[in-house]
Amino acid sequence: MKRTIYMYKGFERIWHWLQAALIILLLLTGFEIHGSYELFGYQGAYVVHIQAAWILLGLLVLALFWHITTGEWRQYKPTLKNLDKMVRCYMVGIFLDEPRPYTKTPETKLNSLQKLSYLGVLLFILPILIISGLACYFYNDLQAWGLSVGFGSLAILHTIGAFLMLIFLVVHVYMTTTGHSPLAYTIAMITGREEVPEDNRVC
Amino acid sequence: MDCLVCHEQSGKYKKFPTACGHPAYEEKNFGGKVFEPVDLNAVAKTVGKPGLQNCGVCHFFGGGGGGVKHGDLDSSLLSADRDLDVHMSKEGANHTCTACHTTINHQMAGRYYTEKAPLEHSMAMPEDYGNRISCESCHGSTPHETMTILDDHTAKVSCQACHIPRYARGGISTLMWWDWSTAGKFTEDCKPIVEKNENGRPTYHTMKGDMTWAENVVPTYAWYNGGMEYVTIKDTLPKDGSVEINRPLGSYDDPESRIFPFKYYEGRQIYDAGANRLVYSKLFGPKGSGAYWSDYDWQRSVEIGMAESGEEFSGQIGFIDTAMYWPITHMVAPKEDSLQCAACHARDGRLASLPGFYLPGRDRVSWIDTVGWSLFVLSIIGVMIHGLLRVVFRMARSKKQ
Numbered sequence: 001m002k003r004t005i006y007m008y009k010g011f012e013r014i015w016h017w018l019q020a021a022l023i024i025l026l027l028l029t030g031f032e033i034h035g036s037y038e039l040f041g042y043q044g045a046y047v048v049h050i051q052a053a054w055i056l057l058g059l060l061v062l063a064l065f066w067h068i069t070t071g072e073w074r075q076y077k078p079t080l081k082n083l084d085k086m087v088r089c090y091m092v093g094i095f096l097d098e099p100r101p102y103t104k105t106p107e108t109k110l111n112s113l114q115k116l117s118y119l120g121v122l123l124f125i126l127p128i129l130i131i132s133g134l135a136c137y138f139y140n141d142l143q144a145w146g147l148s149v150g151f152g153s154l155a156i157l158h159t160i161g162a163f164l165m166l167i168f169l170v171v172h173v174y175m176t177t178t179g180h181s182p183l184a185y186t187i188a189m190i191t192g193r194e195e196v197p198e199d200n201r202v203c
Numbered sequence: 204m205d206c207l208v209c210h211e212q213s214g215k216y217k218k219f220p221t222a223c224g225h226p227a228y229e230e231k232n233f234g235g236k237v238f239e240p241v242d243l244n245a246v247a248k249t250v251g252k253p254g255l256q257n258c259g260v261c262h263f264f265g266g267g268g269g270g271v272k273h274g275d276l277d278s279s280l281l282s283a284d285r286d287l288d289v290h291m292s293k294e295g296a297n298h299t300c301t302a303c304h305t306t307i308n309h310q311m312a313g314r315y316y317t318e319k320a321p322l323e324h325s326m327a328m329p330e331d332y333g334n335r336i337s338c339e340s341c342h343g344s345t346p347h348e349t350m351t352i353l354d355d356h357t358a359k360v361s362c363q364a365c366h367i368p369r370y371a372r373g374g375i376s377t378l379m380w381w382d383w384s385t386a387g388k389f390t391e392d393c394k395p396i397v398e399k400n401e402n403g404r405p406t407y408h409t410m411k412g413d414m415t416w417a418e419n420v421v422p423t424y425a426w427y428n429g430g431m432e433y434v435t436i437k438d439t440l441p442k443d444g445s446v447e448i449n450r451p452l453g454s455y456d457d458p459e460s461r462i463f464p465f466k467y468y469e470g471r472q473i474y475d476a477g478a479n480r481l482v483y484s485k486l487f488g489p490k491g492s493g494a495y496w497s498d499y500d501w502q503r504s505v506e507i508g509m510a511e512s513g514e515e516f517s518g519q520i521g522f523i524d525t526a527m528y529w530p531i532t533h534m535v536a537p538k539e540d541s542l543q544c545a546a547c548h549a550r551d552g553r554l555a556s557l558p559g560f561y562l563p564g565r566d567r568v569s570w571i572d573t574v575g576w577s578l579f580v581l582s583i584i585g586v587m588i589h590g591l592l593r594v595v596f597r598m599a600r601s602k603k604q
Contacts (some may be wrong), residue, residue: 042548
């Protein structure tokens with residue numbers, strides 16, 4: 001009836017959890033720097049934020065390199081195929097237990113909707129955060145080079161990026177419960193092994 | 204020039220209050236205090252390099268009492284511990300005033316209103332600056348080893364703003380409010396009234412009016428490029444019944460400006476209510492001369508003061524609220540006591556009312572925050588409803604089977 005397949009490689013899992021921890025830490029410290037609450041103390045928040053940001057940047061470069069050399073980047077190649085079916089699956093099928101439209105395999109881990117949303121993070125949210133963040137960090141130097149953007153605009157852009165990331169995080173965490181069993185995806189991302197139904201079909 | 208006041212080291216060289224800078228050459232009496240004649244020979248034999256007390260003789264008592272004018276220069280510096288002043292305390296750098304206020308041919312390096320403090324260089328040499336002084340002359344503009352973010356601040360925030368967290372910290376209070384309009388009250392038997400607080404500071408004095416004193420005061424912060432704008436007796440005052448007598452010049456957009464700490468000294472004083480201008484009033488003089496401190500008649504004292512200085516006077520007096528900015532630059536605290544980030548980076552921090560720039564932690568675009576947090580909450584509610592529906596439908600299905 002059920003079987004397990006080896007879904008996530010070691011690097012992917014380490015990358016995923018490290019990245020998750022860093023992004024959560026960045027959100028926590030970032031909104032403290034923004035003045036939303038007090039947690040680490042301003043100096044602590046700032047120091048942790050900067051260090052976490054550098055580590056995340058390093059990790060992203062490493063992950064980019066890994067995806068290119070292993071060819072795994074193809075997982076993210078966008079497609080509109082079956083997009084309507086995926087939307088229907090999440091909005092209706094998942095409640096009515098309709099037949100699932102998608103076969104998840106180690107070679108094609110992401111359905112078309114996931115591809116689009118991860119690409120959104122990769123090509124929109126992350127660049128906003130990274131570019132505005134670096135510009136804030138090197139603001140004095142940028143000014144010396146004649147940049148005329150105000151610090152406020154950069155900070156506001158960074159805040160917008162952070163809100164988008166926060167909302168992505170909420171939805172993403174919820175989506176992990178939509179597998180064969182509520183914890184199937186999370187366990188898979190920890191152990192690498194995913195329990196799938198016989199026909200291997202999911203949302 | 205009087206050489207001894209700066210060079211004697213005996214501490215016995217005292218000037219006689221009304222003798223225009225001369226000491227008492229024979230025994231004299233002032234205000235109940237006996238001034239012994241000064242043995243000039245003995246004093247002269249003690250000459251040496253000026254110490255804190257030599258400069259302090261004048262600068263600690265400006266305005267006629269300790270801490271009256273400056274909030275950062277008072278006699279507590281003579282026996283300062285390191286917490287009060289890292290530079291002038293014995294266990295600190297043990298500097299005298301002249302370590303920073305270097306002299307070239309007796310031209311005291313100080314603050315020159317038209318020139319700005321140097322900033323560009325790190326580890327500056329005195330030659331770079333002529334006889335101007337600044338913290339950077341010794342420390343450079345990147346003195347912080349532990350956190351680069353602190354050095355990133357020095358283009359916009361003065362060293363003093365972070366390193367003098369409060370002023371009047373030495374146990375000597377400083378005058379914050381002086382209300383001349385209440386002066387001239389007498390007891391029923393026509394004696395002058397003097398009320399003092401627990402530190403012996405006058406809170407009411409018939410000659411001066413009401414006064415408020417404070418210790419450990421949080422400075423007021425303003426953009427400052429080293430220049431001050433003064434309201435003079437020639438200027439017409441703003442109509443709203445209050446005036447800042449001097450105002451530091453500068454703004455965020457001026458690259459020469461930095462955020463600087465000030466003592467914000469307020470008061471209420473007599474003015475020409477008809478012409479809406481400041482006035483000179485005659486305070487000192489014998490009875491019947493119209494001097495305020497003898498006759499207690501503001502109208503006459505202003506008439507005479509203005510006439511003596513050749514100014515016009517409308518004849519109508521009133522009281523106006525005034526304020527002055529005194530730069531705070533001494534009483535540098537040890538690094539552990541530097542201002543915490545959140546003192547500035549907070550919604551209602553010390554810089555809450557400083558305009559013209561975006562300060563993280565203080566500023567935000569409120570609609571972006573509102574939309575952002577709303578979407579965050581909505582997304583949580585959304586996924587909870589989705590999850591709940593999944594559970595409900597599953598239960599319905601299993602019941603059917």
